[in-house]
Amino acid sequence: MSEEDKNLYNHHGSFGYHRQEINQSSFPFINDNPSIQTKNQQGFDPTSYMSFTDCLHGSMDYNALSTAFGMSCSSSEVISPTDENWKNVGVEKSSATGENLPTPNSSVSCSSNELGTGEEESVKSKKEKQPQLCEDGAKDQKSKKAISNKPKKEKRQREPRVAFLTKSEIDHLEDGYRWRKYGQKAVKNSPYPRSYYRCTSPKCIVKKRVERSFQDPSTVITTYEGKHNHHCPANLRGFSSLI
DNA sequence: CGTTTTTGACCCGCGC
């Protein structure tokens, strides 16, 4: 890997997210991870935070989410990137990162909420197209290729996304929801793969990506996309008292 | 046996 490559992912700009160091204690949601839970109690007052589990319910927007995370952090920011901006946030935010050093307890979230409406369509856009075209006699998944002459749709839209940086040895942090992994990809310029998860709840379109920062392997980057349309399973199992 | 993970192939958007 060349120096150039490294520079592209320099501290400020890694993954295009606003990068802030956060403590294990700064992740105010349910987790059973031995590596992080022991510190979870010390960094915040359980009565005064809002779990991002709640946030992802759709009971609040991502600005509020960031606010919730920012209460112990002076520099938590909300970035509202469009798809294009999403790629550019690294540029935009680098100045902020350089100046606003987070408190030791800082958590981070970046949100993309410009697509708050029409979220269902955006995600389904791809899926919907395929069954329509191959439901007849094209059960063969290899017939995917034939799909290419499907009618062009509008530019694919993305769900609002929120990224969190978490210091954890564990990649897949427990957040109270159940996730099914549906893909994994190698990340360019990073030795660590990115994993793709989808909420297992029926009709719930929420997805998340989990990857480890190669700049700081102790940091896990979790990006949520979409909002849960159901209650947190963990809550139903009696975790609600924790929230 | 049902659910989840793995993994290679495919699709799509974007930059050159």
Add this chain to the structure above:
DNA sequence: GCGCGGGTCAAAAACG
């Protein structure tokens, strides 16, 4: 137009 990289699909394998 082509190549690249990100994202998704789905069959097979693994797991509980």
